[in-house]
Amino acid sequence: MGYLGGFKVTFMKLFEERVTTEYPKEKRPKPSRFHGRHVLNRYEDGMEKCIGCELCAGVCPARCIYVRGADNSESDPVSPGERYGYVYEINYLRCIHCDLCVEACPTEAITESKLFEFSFANRSDAIYTKNELVVGDDGLPQRQPWELWHEGDDLATSGWMRATASAGNPDYENRVGWSGELGYGTRDPELGQHDSASDEKPETLAHEHDQLEDVD
Amino acid sequence: MTGDPLFIDGVDLVDIGIMAAKVLVAFTFLLVATMFMVWFERKLISDMQNRIGPNVAGPWGLLQTFADGVKFFFKEDLRPENADPLVFRLAPYIAAVTAFLSFAVVPIGGSFGSGSSGTVTIFGRETYLQVADPPIGILLLLAMSSIAVYGVMLAGWASGSKYPLIGSVRASAQAISYEAALGMATVVVVILAGTLSTHGIVAAQAGGITRWFVLSSGVVPFIVFLIAATAELNRPPFDLVEAEQELVGGFHTEYSSIRFALFFLAEFMNVITMSAIMVTLFFGGPAGPILFGMTWFWPTVWFLLKVLAFLFVFVWFRATLPRLRYDQLMHLGWKLLIPLILFWLMFISLKELRAANDWNWIATYGAAFIALAIGTALLLAGLRAGDRAFQDELEEA
Numbered sequence: 338m339g340y341l342g343g344f345k346v347t348f349m350k351l352f353e354e355r356v357t358t359e360y361p362k363e364k365r366p367k368p369s370r371f372h373g374r375h376v377l378n379r380y381e382d383g384m385e386k387c388i389g390c391e392l393c394a395g396v397c398p399a400r401c402i403y404v405r406g407a408d409n410s411e412s413d414p415v416s417p418g419e420r421y422g423y424v425y426e427i428n429y430l431r432c433i434h435c436d437l438c439v440e441a442c443p444t445e446a447i448t449e450s451k452l453f454e455f456s457f458a459n460r461s462d463a464i465y466t467k468n469e470l471v472v473g474d475d476g477l478p479q480r481q482p483w484e485l486w487h488e489g490d491d492l493a494t495s496g497w498m499r500a501t502a503s504a505g506n507p508d509y510e511n512r513v514g515w516s517g518e519l520g521y522g523t524r525d526p527e528l529g530q531h532d533s534a535s536d537e538k539p540e541t542l543a544h545e546h547d548q549l550e551d552v553d
Numbered sequence: 554m555t556g557d558p559l560f561i562d563g564v565d566l567v568d569i570g571i572m573a574a575k576v577l578v579a580f581t582f583l584l585v586a587t588m589f590m591v592w593f594e595r596k597l598i599s600d601m602q603n604r605i606g607p608n609v610a611g612p613w614g615l616l617q618t619f620a621d622g623v624k625f626f627f628k629e630d631l632r633p634e635n636a637d638p639l640v641f642r643l644a645p646y647i648a649a650v651t652a653f654l655s656f657a658v659v660p661i662g663g664s665f666g667s668g669s670s671g672t673v674t675i676f677g678r679e680t681y682l683q684v685a686d687p688p689i690g691i692l693l694l695l696a697m698s699s700i701a702v703y704g705v706m707l708a709g710w711a712s713g714s715k716y717p718l719i720g721s722v723r724a725s726a727q728a729i730s731y732e733a734a735l736g737m738a739t740v741v742v743v744i745l746a747g748t749l750s751t752h753g754i755v756a757a758q759a760g761g762i763t764r765w766f767v768l769s770s771g772v773v774p775f776i777v778f779l780i781a782a783t784a785e786l787n788r789p790p791f792d793l794v795e796a797e798q799e800l801v802g803g804f805h806t807e808y809s810s811i812r813f814a815l816f817f818l819a820e821f822m823n824v825i826t827m828s829a830i831m832v833t834l835f836f837g838g839p840a841g842p843i844l845f846g847m848t849w850f851w852p853t854v855w856f857l858l859k860v861l862a863f864l865f866v867f868v869w870f871r872a873t874l875p876r877l878r879y880d881q882l883m884h885l886g887w888k889l890l891i892p893l894i895l896f897w898l899m900f901i902s903l904k905e906l907r908a909a910n911d912w913n914w915i916a917t918y919g920a921a922f923i924a925l926a927i928g929t930a931l932l933l934a935g936l937r938a939g940d941r942a943f944q945d946e947l948e949e950a
Binding site for chain 2 (some may be wrong): 343346347348351354355356357
């Protein structure tokens with residue numbers, strides 16, 4: 338076709354399916370390791386996992402995390418160790434959701450949920466404090482009034498953590514290297530980032546991934 | 554207006570009323586058509602790019618342009634400090650007015666051929682379905698497309714800013730280069746029709762598809778006209794005038810609010826007008842079968858369908874072809890289109906002359922062939938010398 342071949346290509350496009358997702362009207366399913374807003378996890382006995390080490394704040398490229406640790410009181414400890422996160426704030430006007438804080442955390446205290454549709458009307462709402470970040474007594478993230486939630490967004494908040502063996506090997510080696518979570522216990526591994534791995538998702542998620550969610 | 558039977562037996566109030574109505578209808582039609590042309594282009598180009606395009610304002614996004622227009626009206630009208638106040642304000646009107654004026658001579662309906670001469674009867678008066686039919690119709694079109702360059706040129710110059718200036722310099726150079734090819738392609742049609750009046754040109758094409766000038770002129774003038782028209786309109790792939798990647802917005806970079814809207818309007822209006830001109834010159838204007846009843850109705854439908862086909866082609870060009878480099882643009886215009894249409898023009902003139910004067914077949918075409926061969930050889934030699942000089946220049950640099 339030479340010079341005119343391009344005209345055929347563009348003309349045939351008229352009859353092809355559109356790739357556009359009309360976002361606010363229809364929403365695509367999110368990948369299981371989606372980087373949304375953070376949660377601060379707790380152990381199965383309700384203790385907080387954060388030990389106030391500030392590694393997350395140190396690694397954060399956007400400088401959006403502020404942590405101040407404090408000593409646990411012997412009679413009423415907040416976390417199992419010596420120290421706990423006394424102040425924990427994330428500024429979501431700065432956060433780029435790179436997940437480096439999740440990688441840096443030695444106790445798997447901070448992970449990311451799939452929530453990303455939130456719009457705040459003022460700056461103080463943009464700064465999530467520990468009260469807002471820490472998971473509730475059911476182990477699920479706490480819903481803020483300005484957040485838009487969809488089914489399954491608040492589940493599987495630590496997928497990435499459970500996809501990589503503690504040795505850093507992307508192939509999961511059948512040895513659980515993470516601690517239990519409040520409300521879930523010790524969760525099953527995600528099957529890793531290897532090409533041949535096919536993740537088996539929990540029942541609720543499998544349903545969600547099968548179909549587009551229509552909120553219209 | 555001289556050709557119009559409306560004015561043959563003096564002018565009275567009814568004639569003036571009909572005239573005013575025609576102007577009003579043409580004006581409104583063009584404005585509304587422009588509005589939908591913008592929508593059509595955006596929708597079609599998104600279809601060609603697997604997208605959806607505007608679909609929120611009105612059904613299928615039909616009111617998108619209207620919404621944009623309303624928005625433009627309420628935007629602040631900025632004028633750069635270095636701008637020339639008068640010329641800066643004048644330029645958009647030159648662009649818009651010339652765009653309107655060219656449409657006046659296009660016949661948009663009326664049944665031609667088989668006894669009828671393309672007239673319709675309104676209030677008992679015979680008249681053409683075109684605003685005006687001056688005996689120099691085609692010249693008016695060429696003049697308007699030349700004056701429209703002033704709009705672009707002055708806009709760029711008066712903005713007092715470098716990118717608009719570069720854009721407008723490109724625009725004038727491009728328009729001058731391609732106007733030659735455009736003009737000569739038009740002259741081919743004029744020779745075949747034997748008249749400059751647009752009504753006369755359409756009348757000369759009456760009587761079947763084979764009489765349309767696209768075929769009887771041998772397709773080449775039409776292709777040259779189409780390419781040159783695309784360049785005249787500054788549409789992709791010849792949109793160097795407003796090459797966003799290089800010149801921000803080109804000549805209208807410094808324009809905002811309703812003045813920008815006027816340029817935008819003029820641009821899309823010119824696309825419609827140019828399509829209408831191509832239909833008039835090469836595709837028999839409103840010619841087409843009258844299916845049942847209403848002889849005044851069907852020609853207009855055919856005319857609109859043909860124009861729509863060309864609008865589609867222009868959007869198709871935009872979706873398909875990447876923008877030319879500036880030297881490629883000049884190369885195509887000067888070294889390919891102009892020689893080609895020049896030869897074709899001479900060939901057509903010769904053919905007409907031979908038919909008129911009953912010259913000998915072999916002698917005529919033999920002489921033509923020899924002249925053509927010499928001309929081609931000279932031209933090729935010239936082009937090669939030019940290329941060599943260019944290469945030498947490159948090596949020295």
